[in-house]
Amino acid sequence: MPLEKEGILSLEELARLPAWPSPERLAQGPVVIIECAQEIPCNPCEDACRQGAITVGEPITNLPQLAEDKCTGCGLCIAECPGQAIFVVDLTYSDTEATVQLPREFLPLPDKGEWVDGLDRAGEKVCAARVLKVLNPAVFDRTPVITVAVPKEFAMQVRNIARRG
Amino acid sequence: MRIENHPILGAREQLPTVLIEVDGQVIEAVAGEPIAAALVAAGRMVFRYTRKRHEPRGLFCAIGRCTDCMMVVDGVPNVRTCVTPVRAGMKIQTQHGLGQAKGGHDAND
Amino acid sequence: MQTTDLAVVGAGPAGLAAAIAAASAGVRVLLIDENARPGGQLFKQIHKFFGSKDHYAGTRGIDIGTRLLSDVEALGVEVMLDSVVWGIFADHTLGVIRDRRNVRVQAGSICLATGASENALAFPGWTLPGVMGAGAIQTLINVERVLPGKRVLMVGSGNVGLIVSYQLLQAGAQVVAVVEALPRVGGYGVHAGKLRRNGVPILTSTTIREARGKDRVEKATTVVLDERWRQVPGTEREYDVDVICLALGLTPLSELAWMAGCQFAYIPQLGGHVPIHDEDMQTTVPGIYVAGDLAGIEEASTAMEEGKLAGIAVAQALGHLSAAEACRRKEAVFKRLDELRSGPFGEARQKAKTRLCHPAVEEQSAPRPRPGPKHSERQG
Numbered sequence: 258m259p260l261e262k263e264g265i266l267s268l269e270e271l272a273r274l275p276a277w278p279s280p281e282r283l284a285q286g287p288v289v290i291i292e293c294a295q296e297i298p299c300n301p302c303e304d305a306c307r308q309g310a311i312t313v314g315e316p317i318t319n320l321p322q323l324a325e326d327k328c329t330g331c332g333l334c335i336a337e338c339p340g341q342a343i344f345v346v347d348l349t350y351s352d353t354e355a356t357v358q359l360p361r362e363f364l365p366l367p368d369k370g371e372w373v374d375g376l377d378r379a380g381e382k383v384c385a386a387r388v389l390k391v392l393n394p395a396v397f398d399r400t401p402v403i404t405v406a407v408p409k410e411f412a413m414q415v416r417n418i419a420r421r422g
Numbered sequence: 423m424r425i426e427n428h429p430i431l432g433a434r435e436q437l438p439t440v441l442i443e444v445d446g447q448v449i450e451a452v453a454g455e456p457i458a459a460a461l462v463a464a465g466r467m468v469f470r471y472t473r474k475r476h477e478p479r480g481l482f483c484a485i486g487r488c489t490d491c492m493m494v495v496d497g498v499p500n501v502r503t504c505v506t507p508v509r510a511g512m513k514i515q516t517q518h519g520l521g522q523a524k525g526g527h528d529a530n531d
Numbered sequence: 532m533q534t535t536d537l538a539v540v541g542a543g544p545a546g547l548a549a550a551i552a553a554a555s556a557g558v559r560v561l562l563i564d565e566n567a568r569p570g571g572q573l574f575k576q577i578h579k580f581f582g583s584k585d586h587y588a589g590t591r592g593i594d595i596g597t598r599l600l601s602d603v604e605a606l607g608v609e610v611m612l613d614s615v616v617w618g619i620f621a622d623h624t625l626g627v628i629r630d631r632r633n634v635r636v637q638a639g640s641i642c643l644a645t646g647a648s649e650n651a652l653a654f655p656g657w658t659l660p661g662v663m664g665a666g667a668i669q670t671l672i673n674v675e676r677v678l679p680g681k682r683v684l685m686v687g688s689g690n691v692g693l694i695v696s697y698q699l700l701q702a703g704a705q706v707v708a709v710v711e712a713l714p715r716v717g718g719y720g721v722h723a724g725k726l727r728r729n730g731v732p733i734l735t736s737t738t739i740r741e742a743r744g745k746d747r748v749e750k751a752t753t754v755v756l757d758e759r760w761r762q763v764p765g766t767e768r769e770y771d772v773d774v775i776c777l778a779l780g781l782t783p784l785s786e787l788a789w790m791a792g793c794q795f796a797y798i799p800q801l802g803g804h805v806p807i808h809d810e811d812m813q814t815t816v817p818g819i820y821v822a823g824d825l826a827g828i829e830e831a832s833t834a835m836e837e838g839k840l841a842g843i844a845v846a847q848a849l850g851h852l853s854a855a856e857a858c859r860r861k862e863a864v865f866k867r868l869d870e871l872r873s874g875p876f877g878e879a880r881q882k883a884k885t886r887l888c889h890p891a892v893e894e895q896s897a898p899r900p901r902p903g904p905k906h907s908e909r910q911g
Binding site (some may be wrong): 266 | 603724
């Protein structure tokens with residue numbers, strides 16, 4: 258699906274991005290997922306990473322590159338991305354579940370422990386999700402980061418949530 | 423409708439309010455806000471009616487350029503309500519046509 | 532009559548940046564704005580900006596505005612608010628209406644940073660209350676904290692349409708769809724992605740056909756366009772909405788530049804008639820500079836850089852900066868501007884800006900005669 262027509266990319270297109278982590282790295286623990294596919298002048302992600310895992314370089318229109326061994330999945334870059342295109346996925350959370358850390362600038366924020374709908378990139382509900390953490394420190398400048406647990410098979414689809422009721 | 427809570431702007435500050443009159447009805451406005459904002463917050467979207475076909479007009483550009491938002495304010499017609507701040511006791515009326523200057527047509531009765 | 536070395540007309544990002552760049556080099560600056568608050572459109576931009584650290588990337592527009600304002604204050608720039616510059620004359624006099632009185636300002640140099648106005652689209656029902664420009668909606672929701680309706684149809688998928696749609700969601704409204712007449716989304720994929728994952732449909736090759744309602748918008752009908760821009764019968768779709776937002780691009784607010792006798796070129800990629808200017812942002816009228824959207828529709832970040840160029844150029848012209856120092860400062864700005872105008876989204880603007888400095892004859896709008904004595908003759 259062309260980005261310019263739909264506003265979203267397929268998983269196949271995303272997996273071709275330079276910063277996409279390898280299956281081996283995904284199997285090791287939490288890692289960043291950068292869904293940034295256009296050459297726009299933008300590089301806050303590079304400065305945000307304390308491990309130096311993300312590189313944009315010059316020109317700043319370059320797509321981000323990932324040194325996946327340096328990435329600890331800390332998620333500090335999530336709130337920094339002005340396009341809110343960065344997530345952290347942990348496929349090793351449990352035998353059946355993965356976690357997804359995602360940015361969400363809407364009220365009301367969910368509560369820890371709450372069950373919500375896991376939405377895919379097209380806004381469709383694909384599964385139930387459980388809120389594990391809601392981080393909203395001052396340093397995120399009002400971009401809260403929410404960690405949800407989802408069935409493992411939906412880890413690469415869930416990129417948003419909707420509260421129920 | 424006022425936005426009480428906002429994910430970026432935070433909770434709405436309880437600022438001083440003033441009372442203004444719109445077509446005889448008293449409404450509460452935030453001191454110093456544009457007249458148009460107070461009206462839209464109160465759910466009023468029609469600000470005037472055109473001269474020939476009496477069609478409703480309301481806020482369009484909100485930056486003082488298009489004149490769609492003009493109303494009669496304290497007896498003075500053609501006041502751009504999007505760039506005019508409210509004052510306590512202001513009397514605002516829906517404008518019909520072009521308003522009335524001294525000796526002009528289209529009286530706003 | 533008030534005098535000053537540099538009068539800056541417009542206190543948006545371009546004007547603020549010009550005032551700061553000139554004043555920090557020692558130029559006496561008067562900053563004039565018709566609004567009660569300076570900052571232009573910056574105080575509506577509640578989202579984080581793109582670019583690099585040098586462009587305040589990751590900082591919200593509102594916070595950039597606050598920073599610029601405090602810089603202006605710290606430099607002792609005189610700021611005249613609620614003041615409309617209605618005229619500009621051959622001897623660099625400005626006519627200003629302030630407190631219902633006409634005031635004249637005599638300026639050595641003038642920087643016009645008057646920004647742009649929104650484009651509109653006429654369709655049946657477009658005059659109904661509830662049909663508003665994107666700027667109007669942004670002012671209401673982000674500055675006045677007032678929601679004009681609960682169900683919005685967004686017309687236009689450039690960055691403004693996409694960003695305002697997202698901000699409408701944040702304000703508590705529903706965006707029933709974003710329609711875009713072109714066969715592709717105009718703005719960034721990441722902005723579109725945020726809307727899609729929040730359930731907002733983005734419909735390309737689609738436009739608004741009609742709005743209906745008694746005293747305000749109640750319904751909107753959209754229709755698909757074929758590759759020749761014709762409405763395709765049978766593709767009409769009706770939405771229940773109470774607001775229709777028009778995000779259809781901007782056009783430079785150029786009355787003062789015309790009045791001053793500046794030469795223009797017609798460059799669609801920059802919004803239409805744009806004043807011809809050189810790399811110092813100086814127009815064809817010596818001593819008159821332009822910056823920001825007036826000089827070509829771009830973004831707040833490029834507006835700030837252009838304002839800096841104009842401020843540096845004026846400081847140099849008045850002898851406050853050596854040629855070498857001015858050159859050094861300008862080179863830093865050129866580098867940042869090149870970055871902001873790179874990539875597939877910036878290329879067309881980069882080419883257009885280059886052409887603007889050296890326009891082809893057929894692109895030039897009808898020239899106006901240059902009135903009055905030459906600036907250089909008076910400065911000596």
